[in-house]
Amino acid sequence: MSFPEEFIHYLWKFCLFNKQDYKTVAGESLDIISVGLHNMNAGPDFESSKIRIGGTLWVGNVEIHIRSSDWNRHQHQFDLAYENVILHVVSVHDESVFRKDGTEIPVFEIKDLIPKEIAQNYASLMANMSWIPCEKHLSSIEPFFLKNWLSRVLIERLEEKSVQVNELLKEYKGSWDDAFYIMLARNFGFKTNAVPFEMLARSLPRQLLAKYKNSSSQIEALIFGQAGFLNEMFTESYPNIIMQEYRFLKKKHGLKSIDRYLWKYMRLRPRNFPSLRLAQFAALIWKSNHLFSRINDENDIQNIFKLFRDIPLNSYWDTHxxxxxxxxxxxxxxxDESIKNILINSVAVFSFAFGLTHGNKDHVNKGINLLEKMGPEDNAHIKRFIQINWIPENAAQSQALLQLKKTYCDQKKCLSCGIGIKILAKNNATTVSDIF
Known part of the structure; x- marks a missing residue:
């Protein structure tokens, strides 16, 4: 059976070969003292490896391929980054390869050294057509191990989202309030109207809205006008008043609204209509200037909840x-579910990112603790996890499960997943202790 390069990486990383006296293809004894550090960037696959070949101790890099001829196929013979490779680990040796100075690189062929159980487990996972590859194996994994792995995956998710925060910070010259305003707007649109909400926020700077913080009607006029909802005459008083207000403000500030057609109503419940979401967003902006700064200073989750729950909408929206x-x-x-969604995707992420940026563990933990204090999300993916008896205890675990599904399960990256490694090497349990 042919195995992908990723599988050979996994075998080398945990040294999961059949126990015997290893030899290079040239017949020299091989002692693996340290497999080295897995390099996830360009260059050799493992760095700072330590091995003994014959009587000589070598320290350097290890490169891994399916076939040794892949070395030349990948043009490594012309790349100086590969000059310090001390061992070429391959599934099949079919061609000798050389450094630029003409010296041959020792080869370790592993096709006959792969434990049968691990090979079978890997083949089973890759062939599995279940919703997640390890679905039938989950019951054999200790709950404590699963919980620990989810904690790791949650950090991955928050770090990944922090990259988006950093991009916004760079765009808005380090202003946390401006960056938060853009991400908050996007999350107010949830998935269906996230893009037009972000476009709206970008067309309407927070500083401009701050000029009208004492007038809820002017804030509403700017929000609805820029969203493209005030380009017609109305028969009711309230929309006509803010429409006239917007015409004045649009001319005064040289504004250009986004197109109305961008907003989607199809398959949305009335409570999720973009018009009502825009009214809620306008009320929140009017009520809370420098919102991120306020949230950043607040540690009580109930008080943060209240900031979003107690927003004073115009009475018009009581009947529309x-x-x-x-x-x-x-x-x-x-x-409450909408607020929870915003806290998960905006507040917790920004608290975590703020902590990372400033080296402040309290804020990093605040973002995590916020997720741990909220109940799990209720969406199609989480319902499916519950069906296979993986029931999240809180929003921290439900977020981790979503990351697990997207980053590992859907891409079948079982060899990068703690659960996949545990299943593959369950007969070699001592070798996977380094996962945590």
Whole structure:
């Protein structure tokens, strides 16, 4: 059976070969003292490895390929970064390879050294068509191990999202309030209207809104006008008033609204209509200037919840989900699930990113603790995890499960996943202790 290069990386990293006296293809004894550090960037696959070949101790890099001829196929013979390779680990040796000075690179062929159980487990995982490859094996993994691995994956997710925060900070010259305003707007649109919400926020600087912080109607006029909702005459008083206000402000500040057609209503419940979300967003902006700074100074999750729950909407939205269409009394405030979504995807992420940027462990932990204090999310992926009896205890675990599914399961990166490694090497348990 042919195995991908990633699988050989895994075998070398944990030294999971059949125990015997190893030899190079030239017949020299091989003693693996240290496999080295796995290099995830360009260059040789493992760095600072330590091996003894014959009677000589070598310290340098190890390169891994399926076939030794891949060395030349990948043009390594012309790359100075590979001059310090001391061992070429391959599944099949089919061609000798040389450094630029003409010296031959020792080869370690492993095709006959792969433990049968590990090979079978790997083949089973890769062939599995279940929702996640290890679905049928989860019951054999200790809950403590699963919980620890999810903690690791959660940090990966928060670090990944922190990169987005850093990009916004760079764009807005280090302003945390401006960066938070953009991400908050995007999250107010949830998945369906995330893009137009972000476009709206970018077209309407936070500093401009701050000029009108004493007038809720002007804030509403700017939000709805820039969203493209005030380009027509209305029969009702409230939308006509803010429409006239927007015309004045648009001319005064040279504003250009985004297109109305960008906003989506299809398959949305009325409480999620973009018109109502825009009203809620406008109320939050009017109520809370420098919102991130306020949140950053607050440690009580209930008080943070209240910032989003107690937003004073215009009474018009007590009987409307959209302009010009009156209906029975609505619940116009943000629901708990909506607030939780915003706290997960905006507040917790920014607290974590702030802590990373400033080397402040308290803020890093604040972002994590916020997720741990909220209940798990309720979406299609989490429901599917629950069906296979993996029930998250809180939002921290549900976020980790979403990251696990996206980053590991969907891409079948079982060899990079602690759970996959545990399953593959369950008969070599002592070798996977380094995972944590």
């Amino acid at each position: 989900f959209r302009f010009g269409k009156k209906c029975n009394q609505t619940v116009s405030s943000l629901g």
